[in-house]
Each structure stands twice: as C-alpha cells, then as structure tokens.
Amino acid sequence: MGMSDASFDAVVTMFEKVSGIRLAPVKKPLVEGRLQRLAVEAGQPSLDRYVEQLMRGESPDELTKVIDKLTTNETYFFREPQHFEYLARWLKEHPPRGPFRVWSAASSSGEEAYSIAMLLADQLGQRPWEVVGTDLSTSVVETARRALYPMERARHTPQAYLKRFCLRGQGEYSGQLLIQRALRERVSFRCANLMQPLPSDLGQFDVIFLRNVLIYFDAPAKARIVSRVIGHLHDHGHLFTGHAESLGNLDLRLRAIQPAIYTHG
Ligand SMILES: C[S@@+](CC[C@H](N)C(=O)[O-])C[C@H]1O[C@@H](n2cnc3c(N)ncnc32)[C@H](O)[C@@H]1O
Structure with a gap:
C-alpha cells in the first residue's frame, strides 16, 4: 500500500x-x-x-x-555499559546520604530503567532509591510496566544480576524473563514529551539518562530538550547521553567529565 x-x-x-x-x-x-x-x-x-x-x-x-x-524504540538491557560502570564506581566512592533518584528520560520499553535499578539494588540495597522512566509513546510505557521481556534482550546483563533480579519464564512464558517484584516496586513509568513542559511533580534527580533520543532532533530542538531536562538535575548530578550524541557545539551550561557524561558547568 x-x-x-x-x-x-x-x-x-x-x-x-x-x-x-x-x-x-x-x-x-x-x-x-x-x-x-x-x-x-x-x-x-x-x-x-x-x-x-x-x-x-x-x-x-x-x-x-x-x-x-x-517512534523508534530500539533498546536493550545494559546498553552502552560504560555508563553503568561509571555509576557503580561513583556510588562506591560517594555513598549517597539521602534518597538517590535516577531518571531514564526516554525509557522506551524499560530495559534501561530496570538495568539502572539492578545496579542500584546491588550498590545501595535497602537504602532509599528509585528510578523513574518516561517516554512519549504510551505503548512502550505499558510494556515497561509489564516488565516481561524476551530473553535475548538481556544478553548483556551480568549473569549474577540475571539470577538475582529476573525470573525465568516457564510454559507459555518460556524464552521470556520477568523483572522481580521487589525491583519493579522501585521503578515507575509514565508518559512525558521532552518537547513540552515536563510534569510539575517530576522532581530532581541525581542522575539522568538521556540516551539515544537526541539523535532524532536538530541542534535548536536538542538544546531546548537538554536545558529542559537538566532543570531536573541536582547541582552535583550527572547527565548521561548516548555515545553517538555529542552536546559539544550546543551552548549549554554543562561540563563534560568523560565521553557522554556531563555535569553542571
Ligand atoms: C531508541 S529509544 C532509546 C531508549 C533508551 N534510552 C536507550 O538508550 O536504549 C528512543 C525513545 O525516545 C522516545 N522519544 C522520541 N521522541 C520523544 C519525545 N519528544 N519525548 C519523549 N520521548 C521521546 C521514543 O518513543 C523511544 O522510545
């Protein structure tokens, strides 16, 4: 047709x-x-x-x-592992004093948000932490809430995390995994359009993952999105972008710490 x-x-x-x-x-x-x-x-x-x-x-x-x-929703668990390695190191060196909040700002079907949650559960255990995922697309937000995934999406997930945080599907669910309930309870998903004012109750975050979404926008739109998003980043917080998404030529008050890792400038 x-x-x-x-x-x-x-x-x-x-x-x-x-x-x-x-x-x-x-x-x-x-x-x-x-x-x-x-x-x-x-x-x-x-x-x-x-x-x-x-x-x-x-x-x-x-x-x-x-x-x-x-919308293009391609994603998988532990994509671009450098960010997860950095976050694990940073948490070891700077144990948070209060609640630790992370935002997956274009979360697609949720694999990124649950990967972050596995790492936080491992590093912070029962201390207060939460992950918020948002996306433009309602159908991926629903998929994220279901937390049921084809096993092959998890091929980059550390074995120890798979054992600890995922349930292997049986019978009609064979070949799939379900994120364990205790982890699901720390992760929430909602719709939000990065091109429009963000929900007023979103709050502030210690880390924001804004990965593999900026590639779809031209420079002025990219700048508007990033400045809107970093309005929700704590003073010493970190912004992670996709490694293919440079912010170098945008006039933003950000300082690069490593490739695709920024903090307020
Ligand atoms: C390729 S996925 C990236 C998923 C994940 N962050 C990752 O790196 O694997 C891009 C996501 O951006 C979302 N998206 C596109 N435009 C958006 C907008 N204006 N506001 C919020 N999300 C948007 C799409 O729906 C899609 O789920």
Whole structure:
C-alpha cells in the first residue's frame, strides 16, 4: 500500500508537531510500512484515505497509535555499559546520604530503567532509591510496566544480576524473563514529551539518562530538550547521553567529565 506525497507531508508535519522529530523524505517507505496495518485495522481502503481520516482529528486514540508506530524504540538491557560502570564506581566512592533518584528520560520499553535499578539494588540495597522512566509513546510505557521481556534482550546483563533480579519464564512464558517484584516496586513509568513542559511533580534527580533520543532532533530542538531536562538535575548530578550524541557545539551550561557524561558547568 503506497501513500501520496501530500499524505506523507501531512504525516511528517503532524509527527513533528507532536514529537519534535522531523522524518526525512527517505523515511517514506518506512512510514508506509508502519501505518499499513493501522489503515487495514481502521477499515480504510488506502493509506491516503486513512491519513485523510487521521487529519480530520476526530480520533485522538488513532493519533496515539500512529505516534507509537512512528517512534523508534530500539533498546536493550545494559546498553552502552560504560555508563553503568561509571555509576557503580561513583556510588562506591560517594555513598549517597539521602534518597538517590535516577531518571531514564526516554525509557522506551524499560530495559534501561530496570538495568539502572539492578545496579542500584546491588550498590545501595535497602537504602532509599528509585528510578523513574518516561517516554512519549504510551505503548512502550505499558510494556515497561509489564516488565516481561524476551530473553535475548538481556544478553548483556551480568549473569549474577540475571539470577538475582529476573525470573525465568516457564510454559507459555518460556524464552521470556520477568523483572522481580521487589525491583519493579522501585521503578515507575509514565508518559512525558521532552518537547513540552515536563510534569510539575517530576522532581530532581541525581542522575539522568538521556540516551539515544537526541539523535532524532536538530541542534535548536536538542538544546531546548537538554536545558529542559537538566532543570531536573541536582547541582552535583550527572547527565548521561548516548555515545553517538555529542552536546559539544550546543551552548549549554554543562561540563563534560568523560565521553557522554556531563555535569553542571
Ligand atoms: C531508541 S529509544 C532509546 C531508549 C533508551 N534510552 C536507550 O538508550 O536504549 C528512543 C525513545 O525516545 C522516545 N522519544 C522520541 N521522541 C520523544 C519525545 N519528544 N519525548 C519523549 N520521548 C521521546 C521514543 O518513543 C523511544 O522510545
């Protein structure tokens, strides 16, 4: 099922308005592929008719489905291990005096947030700590709350953590893992759009993971997101970005400590 250039442009404009991400013209086949099933499920005979219906704005639920389909949610446990190694070292050298809060600011389906939680449970045990995950996409937030994952997503997880914090699925759940309840209770997920004002009760964090999301934005949008996000970072807190996402040429009050690790400048 193909889509006219006009329909594609309408989708691009709508998606940019909601998410801040501008889809390049080369993404047209990908957009067609991702929206095809939604069009069929909505009973529309063509993608153009589906987009036409979408643009009438009569169904916010349909719009949410489209946003979910167009976001790229690739993630896995213990991705970019340097950040986890740094955090473990830092916690050993600077045991926190009060509650320790970490934000996974584009958490996708939750693997990053639960990886952080495993490390905090290991380093801080019963001391007060929590992890908050947020994402634009409602469907990944629901997946994160379920905490049930295909085993292969955990292939970079230390064996000791797998044994301690994950339950191996049996029967119909074979090949999957469930994050242990005690860990799940310290991790919460909610929807938040980094392009818009953040929830007023989000609070301040000791560490913010803002990884593999800035790549989708141009420099001005990136700067706006980072300054909004670091408004929630404690004075001596750390910001982690993806290793492919340099903040070097943005005019922000941040100091690089190591590649992809920053603190207030
Ligand atoms: C590639 S995943 C990164 C997941 C994880 N941080 C990691 O590094 O593995 C990017 C996530 O950013 C989310 N995202 C994209 N635009 C966003 C926005 N404007 N606000 C919040 N989240 C957004 C997507 O829904 C997606 O789940």
